[in-house]
Amino acid sequence: MTYNFSDVINRENTRAAKFEYRETLFGRSDVLPLWVADMDFESVPELEEALIKRAKHNLYGYTTFDDDILQSIKNWLSSRHNFEIDTSLLSFSPGVIPSLHALVQIFTEENDQIVIQPPVYPPFFSVIKAHNRELVENPLVNRNGHYEMDFDHLEETFKNGAKAFILCSPHNPVGRVWNNDELEKLADLCVKYNVWLFSDDIHADIVFDGYEHTPISTLNDEIAKLTFTLMAPSKTFNIAGLQASYVISPNEDLKKKVNEQLMRQGFSSLNTFAFTAMETVYNHGADWLDALIRQLEENKQLIDEKLAGTKISAVDTEGTYLVWLDFSKTGLDHDEIKRKLNDEAKVGLNDGKSFGDQGETFMRINIASPKQVIEEGIDRIIKVFG
Known part of the structure; x- marks a missing residue:
């Protein structure tokens, strides 16, 4: 079975935390949200059918x-x-x-x-x-x-x-x-x-x-x-x-x-x-998961290729769909990195310092989105940070 991980699904107005909290976390509602650890992909196809079937019982x-x-x-x-x-x-x-x-x-x-x-x-x-x-x-x-x-x-x-x-x-x-x-x-x-x-x-x-x-x-x-x-x-x-x-x-x-x-x-x-x-x-979900992992590997490879030769790098990633970005070579402090991401690149990432003092010059990006969304986010970051 072929699974679709390329379509951009509109999650606006679905009460999705990833989108609803943009103003609170990033000070603006127009950032590209690549933070909270959920995916922008539809789940296993059989799940929709199973939930609808259960809902038709209409007794909870x-x-x-x-x-x-x-x-x-x-x-x-x-x-x-x-x-x-x-x-x-x-x-x-x-x-x-x-x-x-x-x-x-x-x-x-x-x-x-x-x-x-x-x-x-x-x-x-x-x-x-x-x-x-x-x-x-x-x-x-x-x-x-x-x-x-x-x-x-x-x-x-x-x-x-x-x-x-x-x-x-x-x-x-x-x-x-x-x-x-x-x-x-x-x-x-x-x-x-x-x-x-x-x-x-x-x-x-x-x-x-x-x-x-x-x-x-x-x-x-x-x-x-x-x-x-x-x-x-x-x-x-x-x-x-x-x-x-x-x-x-x-x-x-x-x-x-x-x-x-x-x-x-x-x-x-x-x-x-x-x-x-x-x-x-x-x-x-086994086949769906295998296809998902292949997509995530492609997204990580895209990030590595895009960042090659810049002052930003992604650490080695062996699993998860969360990638740790290293901004230390930019020479900027934490607050300036965060400001440039929010206000200039307009990309919403997880604040590295929330993971401990060791995250002073790091940010976490969620790569579980269609490839074109990840590419847009990385391009925005590179444009701002050089």
Whole structure:
């Protein structure tokens, strides 16, 4: 089947956050929005039909999951990631961040240290601070546009008493798909110092050719006992607005604690359309996803070709549809970079500093749009920055 990733779909007047928040975030409504992590592509064709079919029932009472939904998740993780799960250990949640809030509250106490690896997804900072935990940074090391973990420093943070570590795998925003050697080193440290591992694998499915995502809990039994894996079809299939995710706990006792905390947060079940969407995309979305990844690879190649010879560069990207742009060679400070993007290029990107101090001269661009939209955005940036 052929999928269309080239048509520009008008998202104006659909209450799309990507467009509605332009004035608030960028000070103007005429910027080309290439920021928030959703796509400008239609989702899996079978999903539209499935949602319409469900809507025709026209009754929207409380909904629960069944074996068919559980099996769709099990089959997907097995076929895409060689991840063989026990579906009895699944807990459903509206999103990865609500799940992280729950895990932080269950497995750490006030003033406990939790480690993250900036530059990283901004809610990682707030989910720690919101519960009066101590945020400890283990910054990634940028080696000529290729980011790596600093394991020596990480071990020091664990020695100093860290209780938990939040892993972003694949990493947002630097696009790393951590290889097995890196994950094994991380796992060994977590086991050695008995550190809980909360692994945000929401971008697991979007991995470029030549790379492979490995859920860290699959490495060995020791790390599996410490790991909570957080996954969702939302980024993969552009259904974030339907709010469907899940946590895979190490055992039944720990799963019970997760469920109890989610209940205390006021959550009991996914909405009707979330369950329908999850089952549909996992059962019918494999070919669509393969085609999407090819389009994303083309968009990243286009960016690299366009930026060659300029003072701006894109770091190595191995997965996700989020690209970390380096403006350091322009010689401009953060505020001036941001001003020129907003007011001169009129392109809306994610502010690099929101990912940590390491993002002072960086910006994040979302490349999940038709090729001509990405080209226009990059051309605007090059025209302004030279």
